[in-house]
Every structure is written in structure tokens, then in C-alpha cells.
Amino acid sequence: MNTKLLLTPGPTTIPERITEAMQVSGLHHRSQEFKKLFLEVTSGLKELLGCAHNPVLITGSGTAAMEASLAGVVPVGAKVLVLRAGKFGERWSEMAARLGFKLVELEAEYGSTFSPAEIEKRLLNNPDIKAVCFQYCETSTGAIHNAAEIISLTNKITPDALTLLDAITAIGTLEVNISELGADALIGGSQKALMLPPGLSFVALSDRAVQMLEQVESPAYYLNLRREFKSQLDGSTAWTPAISIIAGLKEALAMIREETPERVFMRHAQLAEATRSGLKELGFKLLAEECPAPGVTAAFPPAGINADELRMKLLKEDHIQIAGGQGKLKGKIIRVGHMGYVFPGDICRLFEAFESVISNR
Amino acid sequence: MNTKLLLTPGPTTIPERITEAMQVSGLHHRSQEFKKLFLEVTSGLKELLGCAHNPVLITGSGTAAMEASLAGVVPVGAKVLVLRAGKFGERWSEMAARLGFKLVELEAEYGSTFSPAEIEKRLLNNPDIKAVCFQYCETSTGAIHNAAEIISLTNKITPDALTLLDAITAIGTLEVNISELGADALIGGSQKALMLPPGLSFVALSDRAVQMLEQVESPAYYLNLRREFKSQLDGSTAWTPAISIIAGLKEALAMIREETPERVFMRHAQLAEATRSGLKELGFKLLAEECPAPGVTAAFPPAGINADELRMKLLKEDHIQIAGGQGKLKGKIIRVGHMGYVFPGDICRLFEAFESVISNR
CATH class of the missing domain: 3.90.1150.10 (Aspartate Aminotransferase, domain 1)
Known part of the structure; x- marks a missing residue:
């Protein structure tokens, strides 16, 4: 058979090498050994994603990292533009509404992407938006959106708005460089091209997103991005992390480096x-x-x-x-x-x- | 060596049997195979914890399950009593304050427990409290609190207040039966006596906590307990779950059954x-x-x-x-x-x- x-x-699929690397019974998250592993993992991710700061790891699914980002760098009550063309775009909308953001939406058909002219119109009509949220790849339709163009339009028309990019199904399948894209938050998850089991997600941040972290009072406790960001600077997590998946991520990053990105x-x-x-x-x-x-x-x-x-x-x-x-x-x-x-x-x-x-x- | x-x-320590059981590359969380596994796990937990409803699994640390419970069954803004005698008691306080609850506290020395007379006084002075939050075992001090007595006092003096019991370090080390205790929410985590890696937590609920789930509008999105509770009735999770740890939990429960609780x-x-x-x-x-x-x-x-x-x-x-x-x-x-x-x-x-x-x- x-x-x-x-x-x-x-x-x-989880490769054998990663399965083996995840067998870390005995590894404690407050040990020097783990801190070293943790910082290797975050600096490996940093290199892969071209960011200036170590990405923040979150123990939770990609949705958890989306919420941590939105609530962490955009003040609740602010107006956000969600570009939606599938189930995961809808998730941004649903989340923003639930968390108390004012929602402006641009919808495109399932399977299609957004017209730059329509995006421009939404931005021009809403100069007070504080964030634009969208997907790099929409997992429910198999569509890719032109992230570089969307971010560049946003930065031109509404320079104060942050761009929050769900790149969960993009990272590891194509070059996703936060600095080159000019994105402010780049969200990834473990169970896609990083070949790991689900349960770990992460957020890479731009300089100004890190500044916003300091100013924004996130309503979240567990998903408090500022707390995690600060704590993780020295390899500690605010809460007990998904140790085994983090150990697997080190191996996944090594495999990508060996094959070359x-x-x-x-x-x-x-x-x-x-x-x-x-x-x-x-x-x-x-x-x-x-x-x-x-x-x-x-x-x-x-x-x-x-x-x-x-x-x-x-x-x-x-x-x-x-x-x-x-x-x-x-x-x-x-x-x-x-x-x-x-x-x-x-x-x-x-x-x-x-x-x-x-x-x- | x-x-x-x-x-x-x-x-x-993670036993070899569990490490092997967690190797589930190829298992998809929307498959019939996984749903069956999921329902076996939740009904196994239900049996262990003596509850009427299947516990809700959360992909996140125990803190995530504490937050999901508090925000899920107690309306934000309500007055809650936190009993604290260590770092994890302080976590309840910090969390309740961050989420916007009115906080009443009873503090005991690190290493000691609460005097029933003091608890009684706090309850009598605060007839409007809607929840009492505490630990069964305080991991930071090695103290056990008399959960049965605290819950019984609460139910006598403030019968409308729910009791939220962090039993993360208790479950699997002594009999923790939610029905016998009369608790409303019982919180557990994977990386303690359940012998699993961190990254999975759960909440068992009483009948009236399930009723409250329907009435309370939780501000949380990812940690929305109502959404998870409803979704998990048929073995589906709202978000992509920690598949490998859930597979390991099935084995952990089998090991406990074999040795006998x-x-x-x-x-x-x-x-x-x-x-x-x-x-x-x-x-x-x-x-x-x-x-x-x-x-x-x-x-x-x-x-x-x-x-x-x-x-x-x-x-x-x-x-x-x-x-x-x-x-x-x-x-x-x-x-x-x-x-x-x-x-x-x-x-x-x-x-x-x-x-x-x-x-x-």
C-alpha cells in the first residue's frame, strides 16, 4: 500500500528530520539551552524574512498571530481597511469587528484579486484609516495578491496606515521580505511551507510597528504582542511556549538554508x-x-x-x-x-x- | 553519563510512548480520522475530570485557557474576586485587570493558603462579585488550596458567582472532579502531569458556565470560548489545532487509564x-x-x-x-x-x- x-x-507533510528534532523531552523553556535555541530560531526567521527585528513567536494558530498583531499595533477603535477575497480575508474583517475596530472593506470575488484603482479609491475616501489588512496568498482560493503594489499604494496615499500582511501560506513558497515589501507586520504559521505541526505562529515587525507597540494599549493578555516582543529579546517567552515545535522550526530553517531559499x-x-x-x-x-x-x-x-x-x-x-x-x-x-x-x-x-x-x- | x-x-518528562503517538505527519484536522481522535480525547478528559460536557481544547499555554474562561463566562466589567498566594494567583489579577474586570483580591503569603474566615469576609462584603478565581495548586510555591471548601463557601455566600479554578498543576496529580467540587470552569494544561509538550490547554465547564457562555459576549476572537465550545461539539476546532499534542494526549489518557487514576x-x-x-x-x-x-x-x-x-x-x-x-x-x-x-x-x-x-x- x-x-x-x-x-x-x-x-x-512533516519530514522525518523535523519529527526527530521535535523530540525534546527534558528541554525546559527557562534553561540557557532553550534560550539559545530560541534565539537561533528567531534570528533564522529574521534572515528568511529580511526584517530588522527578531520575529515574535506566538504559541497558537496563525489566527492568534493575526489577532496579536492587529490588537498590538493598531489602537482599538481605529478605522482599518480589510481587503477580502476569500475565507481568510473574511477572517480579518470578522476579527477587526469583534475587537472593536471600525471596518472599511474592499471585496473581490473568490479567486480574483483587488483592482488597484478600487484600493486607491478606498484609501482616498478614508484618509483616517490606521491599518490595511490583507493576505499575501488567500488559502481558500489559491489566489496571490500583489502585496508590493498594495503596500506601496497604501504608503503613498495613507502613509500613516500600517500594513498587516497575513503571509501564512506565502512564507517559504516565495520570497517574502518585509523590508523590501515595506510591510509593517508579516504573519506566518508553522503548519504550511515550514513543514511543522500546527500550534506555532509568528509576527515580524517593521521599525514603526515596533514603535506603535509601545504606544498602543492592546486589550489582549495572552496575545499581548508588546509583552512578548520585550520578553523575547533575550530568548524568554512571556508564557510557556510550544517547545517541541520551536525545536522543529530550527530544523526546518536549516533545511531551507541547505536547499537554499x-x-x-x-x-x-x-x-x-x-x-x-x-x-x-x-x-x-x-x-x-x-x-x-x-x-x-x-x-x-x-x-x-x-x-x-x-x-x-x-x-x-x-x-x-x-x-x-x-x-x-x-x-x-x-x-x-x-x-x-x-x-x-x-x-x-x-x-x-x-x-x-x-x-x- | x-x-x-x-x-x-x-x-x-515526555514518555517514549507519547513521543511516538505524536508523530502524526499526514493527519489533517478536518478529516474524519482526526475528528474521531479529537472526540476520543475530549471524552477521555471528560471522564478524568468528571464533567457533564466535553472540555474545550485551546491551542495555547494554560494562560490562554485562563483568559478564554474568564472572558468567556464572566461579562467584562463585572467584579471578580481573585485569591492570590503566588505568581499564578497574581496572573489571575493581572489578567482580570487587563481585560477590564473590577478586581477584589484576597492575598495570602507565598507558601500559605487562604483563611476561610477571610474568604467569607470578602464574599460578604462583595455580594455583587460574579466570579472567584484561584489556583488548585500554586506552582510557584508548591501550595495546595482547599478548592472544595473555597467553592462551597462561594456557592453558599455568593451563589451567583462562578468559580474559575486553575487546576493546571493539579490535574493528574490528585482527583480533580469538577462535579464533586462544584466548580464552574476547570483549567488544565498539557505540559504538567499529562506528560506532553507545552502548547495545548483546556477548560472543563459546568452546566451554568455553559449557559453563561451563551449570554456573555467575550471580547476575544482567537480565545473565544463559545465559538470553540460549539465548534468542538462534533470534533471540529474553530482554528487549526495543535494536532500532534492532541494525538499525544490520547496516549497520555490511555496511560493514566492503564495505571488507573x-x-x-x-x-x-x-x-x-x-x-x-x-x-x-x-x-x-x-x-x-x-x-x-x-x-x-x-x-x-x-x-x-x-x-x-x-x-x-x-x-x-x-x-x-x-x-x-x-x-x-x-x-x-x-x-x-x-x-x-x-x-x-x-x-x-x-x-x-x-x-x-x-x-x-
């Missing part, structure tokens, strides 16, 4: 391209044809094929797990994750399975 | 007793002499011995890690964790090391 192949857009990003671009052309050949219709992300591809199956049945067959007959649609796309699409520890052979295996399922129906 | 022995009050609790009582009498024999002075917890023992070293130097020697020469003091006890005490995967041989090894360090000075 074939081993199980996980091709979902998070969680992703450039080759890792190239591999993702090639896997994404192969997935897209393979799907099109089989008669699938890509959801984000115009703006495809390097880490995940979403597509409508050919006429007569039910997306969820296809997924179930793949899982049952071929031990390959892909994802389905979320929100209003539930039951309508399939999503293939090709990020992290994924190689051309895995995509070949996926397409052999697709072909056999489709030809045998 | 001796293998490293971790005798800190969390994190604790009664024997696990008896083992903890015996380890605690052996630790206390051993320390006294060596001239240590117990910090919580009158109210010692079964999972952790804190003590002042004999005259002329520096607590931190003793700890460092133990670590360097004998590869045994114990903890030091926290807060105002920093540098003054040692704390020995004897919870989870700890057996009489480990305590023997600790005392051989103590004796050799003390006699060789």
Missing part, C-alpha cells in the same frame, strides 16, 4: 506550474487563473465530476489527501497544497491518481 | 511525601509546610547553601534539572516537580545527587 500523501494547504521558491513555482497545467489538461477550471499562488491551487472539476466525491476517492483508493472548498465554495472545488516538503514525484503521483479516478468513473 | 532527568513543575494519584502522593521528608532530613525548610501540593515541592535550602548554585550544580554534575523561585522568591528556593512520568527511582536519584552536592561543598 502506498504511504499516505498529504497535499492540503496546511497542515503539510532560492531553490525552495523555484521548486514551489515549478510544482505550482505543473499542478496548474496538469489540472487544465484534465479539464479542470482554475479558480485563480489570473493570480495563482505558488503554494496552493484551487480548481473546479470537469463537468460531471463531483469535487467532494473526487476527493474521497483519492483518499480511499490512493491515500492522497487534498482539500475541498471552504465557505461558499464548499463542495464545489478541490484545492491542492503543494508547499513545504513536496517534490515533483508527489505531484506525479497525484496526477496518476486523478487520471485513474477520472477515467474509471 | 546519566540521561537528563527533568524534575521541574512543567514542562515534564487512583494509582496515579497515589504515586503522586507518595512521591510528594518522599520528597518532603527527604528535603527535611537534609535540612531544607519547606515553603508550603501546612498545605503541600502533590505535584511540586518548594523549599529553602539549608543555611549556607545558595539555591541557584545548588540547582546549577545538580544540572551540571548530575544532569538533573529542578526549578528555582519565581517572583519574589527568585534565587531563594528550589522547586522540585514530581508530576507526570516520575517514579520513586527518579526521586532516589535526585536525593543521591542532593546528598553528594551538599556533602561535597
Whole structure:
């Protein structure tokens, strides 16, 4: 029997090396040994993300890091612009509303991205916005947004607004450099291209975001970004951290360094391209044809094929797990994750399975 | 060389069986397989804690579960009574203040517990309190508080007040039955007697706490207890959960069932007793002499011995890690964790090391 192949857009396959590195029974988070490990991990992330400050690690899912960022660098009650084109964009909106921010939204269709002219209009009409929140890659649709352009527009029209970029499904699949992008908060998670189990997330901050940390009174206690930022300067966390995943992250960063980030990003671009052309050949219709992300591809199956049945067959007959649609796309699409520890052979295996399922129906 | 022995009050030693059970690369949290695992875990916890509802799992440290509980079942702005006698009691106060609750406190000395008469007075003077927050065992001092008595006093004098019990260092070291105690929220964490890495916590709720969940508008988004409670009824989590630790928790609960909870609790009582009498024999002075917890023992070293130097020697020469003091006890005490995967041989090894360090000075 074939081993199980996980091709979902998070969680992703955890390589043996990382599984071994996570076996740290006996490691205490207040020990010198752990502090050293912690600072190695944050400086490794800092290098990968091109930031001036060590990213802040949060024990929690990516959503926790989104909330810590928003509440940490933007004063509650301020007006924020959310750009949404999928389930995770909606999460920014829902979160901002729940936390008491004034919400302005720009919505684009699932699978598409935002028109720069529309963004410009929203910014011009709302000179008092204090933050723009969006996704680099929208995991629910497989779309990539033009982060550099959105940030540059924001910095031009509303220079006081911070840009908060959920890069959870982007980091490790393409170059994400906070300084080059000019973003103020860059959010990542463990269970995507970093090849780790879920339960750890992080936030990289710009200089001015660090300044805002000092000024903003976050309503959060556990997710208080200022407290974590200060505490982590010397390798201590405010609360007991996810020690095993942090130990795994050190190994993940080492693996990326060994392959070199450039080759890792190239591999993702090639896997994404192969997935897209393979799907099109089989008669699938890509959801984000115009703006495809390097880490995940979403597509409508050919006429007569039910997306969820296809997924179930793949899982049952071929031990390959892909994802389905979320929100209003539930039951309508399939999503293939090709990020992290994924190689051309895995995509070949996926397409052999697709072909056999489709030809045998 | 001796293998490293971790005798800190969390994190604790992770048994091989659990390490293996946590290797779940390929397990997706939206799969039927995971939902089944999740419901097995929550019903196992439910059985262990004697509650009517499945406990809610939170991906985060114990502090995250404390915050989710407080903000989830008590309306912000309400008056809460915090009983504090150590660092974790102070954490309740700090958290309640940060979240916008009106704070009434009863403080006891580090190492001691609360006088029932004083509790009664606070309750009588504050008939409008909506919650009483305290620890079952105070990890920073090794003291146990009389949870049953405190809850019974609260229910008698201020029957509308909920009781929120941080049982992080208690669960798995002694019988903690939410129904018998009459508590409304019981908070636990992974990295104590449950023998797991940190990064997962949970909250068990009483019937009326579940009712309050519906009425209270929690300001939290990620730590929104109502959302998690509802979502988890069918084994789904609101956010991506700490899959690997949840898989480990299933194994931990199986290990406790195999040994039987009664024997696990008896083992903890015996380890605690052996630790206390051993320390006294060596001239240590117990910090919580009158109210010692079964999972952790804190003590002042004999005259002329520096607590931190003793700890460092133990670590360097004998590869045994114990903890030091926290807060105002920093540098003054040692704390020995004897919870989870700890057996009489480990305590023997600790005392051989103590004796050799003390006699060789």
C-alpha cells in the first residue's frame, strides 16, 4: 500500500528530520539551552524574512498571530481597511469587528484579486484609516495578491496606515521580505511551507510597528504582542511556549538554508506550474487563473465530476489527501497544497491518481 | 553519563510512548480520522475530570485557557474576586485587570493558603462579585488550596458567582472532579502531569458556565470560548489545532487509564511525601509546610547553601534539572516537580545527587 500523501494547504507533510528534532523531552523553556535555541530560531526567521527585528513567536494558530498583531499595533477603535477575497480575508474583517475596530472593506470575488484603482479609491475616501489588512496568498482560493503594489499604494496615499500582511501560506513558497515589501507586520504559521505541526505562529515587525507597540494599549493578555516582543529579546517567552515545535522550526530553517531559499521558491513555482497545467489538461477550471499562488491551487472539476466525491476517492483508493472548498465554495472545488516538503514525484503521483479516478468513473 | 532527568513543575518528562503517538505527519484536522481522535480525547478528559460536557481544547499555554474562561463566562466589567498566594494567583489579577474586570483580591503569603474566615469576609462584603478565581495548586510555591471548601463557601455566600479554578498543576496529580467540587470552569494544561509538550490547554465547564457562555459576549476572537465550545461539539476546532499534542494526549489518557487514576494519584502522593521528608532530613525548610501540593515541592535550602548554585550544580554534575523561585522568591528556593512520568527511582536519584552536592561543598 502506498504511504499516505498529504497535499492540503496546511497542515503539510512533516519530514522525518523535523519529527526527530521535535523530540525534546527534558528541554525546559527557562534553561540557557532553550534560550539559545530560541534565539537561533528567531534570528533564522529574521534572515528568511529580511526584517530588522527578531520575529515574535506566538504559541497558537496563525489566527492568534493575526489577532496579536492587529490588537498590538493598531489602537482599538481605529478605522482599518480589510481587503477580502476569500475565507481568510473574511477572517480579518470578522476579527477587526469583534475587537472593536471600525471596518472599511474592499471585496473581490473568490479567486480574483483587488483592482488597484478600487484600493486607491478606498484609501482616498478614508484618509483616517490606521491599518490595511490583507493576505499575501488567500488559502481558500489559491489566489496571490500583489502585496508590493498594495503596500506601496497604501504608503503613498495613507502613509500613516500600517500594513498587516497575513503571509501564512506565502512564507517559504516565495520570497517574502518585509523590508523590501515595506510591510509593517508579516504573519506566518508553522503548519504550511515550514513543514511543522500546527500550534506555532509568528509576527515580524517593521521599525514603526515596533514603535506603535509601545504606544498602543492592546486589550489582549495572552496575545499581548508588546509583552512578548520585550520578553523575547533575550530568548524568554512571556508564557510557556510550544517547545517541541520551536525545536522543529530550527530544523526546518536549516533545511531551507541547505536547499537554499532560492531553490525552495523555484521548486514551489515549478510544482505550482505543473499542478496548474496538469489540472487544465484534465479539464479542470482554475479558480485563480489570473493570480495563482505558488503554494496552493484551487480548481473546479470537469463537468460531471463531483469535487467532494473526487476527493474521497483519492483518499480511499490512493491515500492522497487534498482539500475541498471552504465557505461558499464548499463542495464545489478541490484545492491542492503543494508547499513545504513536496517534490515533483508527489505531484506525479497525484496526477496518476486523478487520471485513474477520472477515467474509471 | 546519566540521561537528563527533568524534575521541574512543567514542562515534564515526555514518555517514549507519547513521543511516538505524536508523530502524526499526514493527519489533517478536518478529516474524519482526526475528528474521531479529537472526540476520543475530549471524552477521555471528560471522564478524568468528571464533567457533564466535553472540555474545550485551546491551542495555547494554560494562560490562554485562563483568559478564554474568564472572558468567556464572566461579562467584562463585572467584579471578580481573585485569591492570590503566588505568581499564578497574581496572573489571575493581572489578567482580570487587563481585560477590564473590577478586581477584589484576597492575598495570602507565598507558601500559605487562604483563611476561610477571610474568604467569607470578602464574599460578604462583595455580594455583587460574579466570579472567584484561584489556583488548585500554586506552582510557584508548591501550595495546595482547599478548592472544595473555597467553592462551597462561594456557592453558599455568593451563589451567583462562578468559580474559575486553575487546576493546571493539579490535574493528574490528585482527583480533580469538577462535579464533586462544584466548580464552574476547570483549567488544565498539557505540559504538567499529562506528560506532553507545552502548547495545548483546556477548560472543563459546568452546566451554568455553559449557559453563561451563551449570554456573555467575550471580547476575544482567537480565545473565544463559545465559538470553540460549539465548534468542538462534533470534533471540529474553530482554528487549526495543535494536532500532534492532541494525538499525544490520547496516549497520555490511555496511560493514566492503564495505571488507573487512583494509582496515579497515589504515586503522586507518595512521591510528594518522599520528597518532603527527604528535603527535611537534609535540612531544607519547606515553603508550603501546612498545605503541600502533590505535584511540586518548594523549599529553602539549608543555611549556607545558595539555591541557584545548588540547582546549577545538580544540572551540571548530575544532569538533573529542578526549578528555582519565581517572583519574589527568585534565587531563594528550589522547586522540585514530581508530576507526570516520575517514579520513586527518579526521586532516589535526585536525593543521591542532593546528598553528594551538599556533602561535597
